[in-house]
Amino acid sequence: MARKASLSGFPEWLPEERLIEQHVLDVLRRTFELHGFSSIETRAVETVGDLLRKGEIDKEVYAVSRLQAEEASASEAGLALHYDLTVPFARYVVENAGHLAFPFRRYQIQKCWRGERPQEGRAREFTQADIDVVGDGVLPFRYDIELALTVVEALEALPIPDFTLRVNNRKLAEGFYTAIGLQDTAAVLRSIDKLEKIGPEKVGALLQEELGADDDQVRLALELATIRTPDTSFVERVRALGVAHELLDEGLEELRQVIAEATRRAPGRVVADLSIARGLDYYTGTVYETVLDGHEGLGSICSGGRYDALAHKGSRTFPGVGLSIGVTRLVSRILSQGFASVSRAVPTAVLVALADDDAWSRAQDVATALRQRGIATEVAATAEKFGRQIRFADRRGIPFVWFTDADGTHEVKDIRSGEQHSADPASWSPPAEDVRPVITIA
Known part of the structure; x- marks a missing residue:
């Protein structure tokens, strides 16, 4: 408080x-x-x-x-x-x-x-x-x-x-x-x-x-x-x-x-x-x-x-x-x-990471696809090392980081468990409890 x-x-x-x-x-x-x-x-x-x-x-x-x-x-x-x-x-x-x-x-x-x-x-x-x-x-x-x-x-x-x-x-x-x-x-x-x-x-x-x-x-x-x-x-x-x-x-x-x-x-x-x-x-x-x-x-x-x-x-x-x-x-x-x-201090559920600065526009395409389905999404501002981008998401309380490979395939990582798997921005959704911050009664 x-x-x-x-x-x-x-x-x-x-x-x-x-x-x-x-x-x-x-x-x-x-x-x-x-x-x-x-x-x-x-x-x-x-x-x-x-x-x-x-x-x-x-x-x-x-x-x-x-x-x-x-x-x-x-x-x-x-x-x-x-x-x-x-x-x-x-x-x-x-x-x-x-x-x-x-x-x-x-x-x-x-x-x-x-x-x-x-x-x-x-x-x-x-x-x-x-x-x-x-x-x-x-x-x-x-x-x-x-x-x-x-x-x-x-x-x-x-x-x-x-x-x-x-x-x-x-x-x-x-x-x-x-x-x-x-x-x-x-x-x-x-x-x-x-x-x-x-x-x-x-x-x-x-x-x-x-x-x-x-x-x-x-x-x-x-x-x-x-x-x-x-x-x-x-x-x-x-x-x-x-x-x-x-x-x-x-x-x-x-x-x-x-x-x-x-x-x-x-x-x-x-x-x-x-x-x-x-x-x-x-x-x-x-x-x-x-x-x-x-x-x-x-x-x-x-x-x-x-x-x-x-x-x-x-x-x-x-x-x-x-x-x-x-x-x-x-x-x-x-x-x-x-x-x-x-459960977290920000509405954001996904941070779209950048492999390089030229990927920013394509990352915005991913973010748009996710937002259209009600998933709060941010795009990283700079193409730092992935480890730093993940730590940035962790400090913010963002549970998922999205990666796009050079061949156009996508993966999403749950930074709490470390699990990472392929995903499609047109269909992937986080678990229901992660879509929005959850209020828990003590």
Whole structure:
């Protein structure tokens, strides 16, 4: 793994590391498309006003300006790099609503930027992979269930340890807090969201100091947040707390539906965890967080939720639900822990050797014939001794070297085993496992 960086927080992978990252991206793309999600890409910048209004993380936003500009135009003033893909997607939906078929299913894999203190799992420039479904006016709740199952399928195909998708519902939490007399539910959620970081005693102190909660309110809020079940038994545990509210009932039923279906289709992967709050204010219902089992200190590798009011145009609203996978966070842990390795660092399967410099054009003919059949091939640049050309291939990790004799016959050598035999560039192929670099899961 590349250890040194001239600018911290902006990862740059070595070729073999990049192959593992590409494998992760390919798996995600393939899974998302199997579930009918279309790919889009949005611009890197949004207006500062939109970013801060929707996300409230102004300290993390990178502003953008032209160094040589004497005056910024009105359209250029107040631009910043997006810190996630949900806010850009909401803007994209509003601007393109007349061209989209709803419910619109999209996946988006792009760079994002946040001005954070760099550490493993937290970079300033990072790749996210998002899936969302957005509706026009209404969005059936079943999409909340479908997206959770889609993400579980995608993560199960990656070279990572076991993971747990933890699900809660903001309606459940907000209804509960309102019923016990804590009216500033957004502030309560922000405090509960810190539970794993600072512990229940400090969260309780925050509720008392910042919201004026009494001992009974603190007790109930913390009892709710400690409920975690792998099945729908959380419903009875919440009911046992003796709190009633219409919004609480609605959230309980929605969360019950998610957990019931997940228990049937992905047993052991999805749990109800009533401590999950999600800090961003635009979530209105289901919320998700995902952790690698045994690597909880890394933080959430996949999170998201339902947002009913993030995107609107006049009287039209575009409710949505989505999840975001932290690709860079995942890849950094895969590399640092050796969860996967790659068979070679280059895509090249064959190096065509040169007997002399006049053979270069004929060697290109061989390379072309191999490439036409999907075999990645390079041609040696100079006619050094064959031993040096073989060592060059070995240093690069290229498994086969191709030789053409003066009489026009061909031989190919597997430099790992030393075996060499005649071959025809129009029909020869390497073993299937050598056509492309192979990712091996540790």
